[in-house]
Amino acid sequence: MTQEVRAAGAVLWRHAGRAVEVALVHRPRYDDWSLPKGKLDPGETTAEAAVREIREETGFRAVLGRYVARSSYDVPAKHGSGTVPKTVDYFSAEAVSGGFEENDEVDELRWLAPTAAEKLLTRHEDVRVLRVFCQLPVGLTTLLLVRHAKAGKRDGWSGDDDLRPLSEAGLRQAAGLRRVLALSAPDRVLSAPRLRCVQTVKGIAEDIGSEVRHEPLFSEEGYWPDPVLGVARLLAIAGDGGTPVVASQGGVIPDLVSVLADRDGVELSAARGGVVPSKKGSFWVLSFRPPTAEDGPILVAADYHPSALPTPAPSHH
Structure with a gap:
């Protein structure tokens, strides 16, 4: 071969x-x-x-x-x-x-x-x-949207599901995310208040001398009662500038990304059959035009990386 x-x-x-x-x-x-x-x-x-x-x-x-x-x-x-x-x-x-x-x-x-x-x-x-x-300007705001890494199986965990920790494989994925996302110079870290989400990005926060800020709207139970609020919160984070890392769940990320892409006319070539991917330990690099006096932040590119471990190249818009 x-x-x-x-x-x-x-x-x-x-x-x-x-x-x-x-x-x-x-x-x-x-x-x-x-x-x-x-x-x-x-x-x-x-x-x-x-x-x-x-x-x-x-x-x-x-x-x-x-x-x-x-x-x-x-x-x-x-x-x-x-x-x-x-x-x-x-x-x-x-x-x-x-x-x-x-x-x-x-x-x-x-x-x-x-x-x-x-x-x-x-x-x-x-x-x-x-x-x-x-084709796109420089000086865009980069928002790194991360799905939590692998946790132990739900049926093998007897405690509160919010407290289910990362598995050994998940810890390896989190270490990879810590290395790769550092290349984009993140300046703050936010996460759905699930232990597995927080654990996935805790090392990134430690490296920049920060804490992981809990964002309930990015958990599945916090997002779905009113998805409009969740999308608005992500746009507000992007509108603050800098390079935020946001950790969320597989039941939230595909909807967040597809709603923003539809709103702003960004083609998601990573999607297959209308399904927006969000593997455990994967991340989206969302690039926004900064807000102006007339408009809030506008999504102009959405690049999916299926892993922060050595893998094939990302699909891109």
């Missing part, structure tokens, strides 16, 4: 006054100009690989935003003749600190306006990815 080569990268951007610049790197090995990218290390997710490759190739620390696009093409096989498929998953990433120094892979970095970057890029696929990135 042919082994697919997996890689990840990003459109790395920064503000330049009122304008936006993106970073292109020159790789002397190929004598090309490209977006920062590289192969996944064993045990890495695409998000982790993207941030690591940005740091190694450009010297910048980056904060991940939305998923942008997947690029697929064939590359020469390492062993024997012929080719093997390669996929590169690209994210939007804001440069927040650091600076470029020539390294083993990259001898020059240029910050350019997107139109100038298009002309310098060597490969048409990179131009396509950049154009997808440019």
Whole structure:
């Protein structure tokens, strides 16, 4: 069986006054100009690989935003003749600190306006990815909507179901979420007041020196008596800006996401047969335009990640 080569990268951007610049790197090995990218290390997710490759190739620390696009093409096989498929998953990433120094892979970095970057890029696929990135503005609010990780089976738990804790598998999922969601620099953590929901995101709160704030409207029994209130609460959280993490349940998340997507005209390509996915330990990256004097926050992208452990790439809008 042919082994697919997996890689990840990003459109790395920064503000330049009122304008936006993106970073292109020159790789002397190929004598090309490209977006920062590289192969996944064993045990890495695409998000982790993207941030690591940005740091190694450009010297910048980056904060991940939305998923942008997947690029697929064939590359020469390492062993024997012929080719093997390669996929590169690209994210939007804001440069927040650091600076470029020539390294083993990259001898020059240029910050350019997107139109100038298009002309310098060597490969048409990179131009396509950049154009997808440019379809939405930068500076969006990222809300990370998490379904709690796996808990012990309900029929094997004799206590209050609200107090059913994570299983060993669930603790592994929570550890993965703690690593991957940190790449988006969350600044507050909210959760349905179920132990398994709180446990799933407690490590994230600890890492930012915060507490998990209980949000009863995101539990199944709190949401369904009046879903309009639950949607309004999520929009209020998004409207406060920053990068919130919200933990909820499988009986709530699909409705929340589909209502917002229908309201704001976002296609959910992750949905199959009208079903919005929400596996245990999965998360949605919801990207909102910040509120204006006329409107509240508007959903512009919704990217589903089925796991925070090494898995196939996310489906995206």
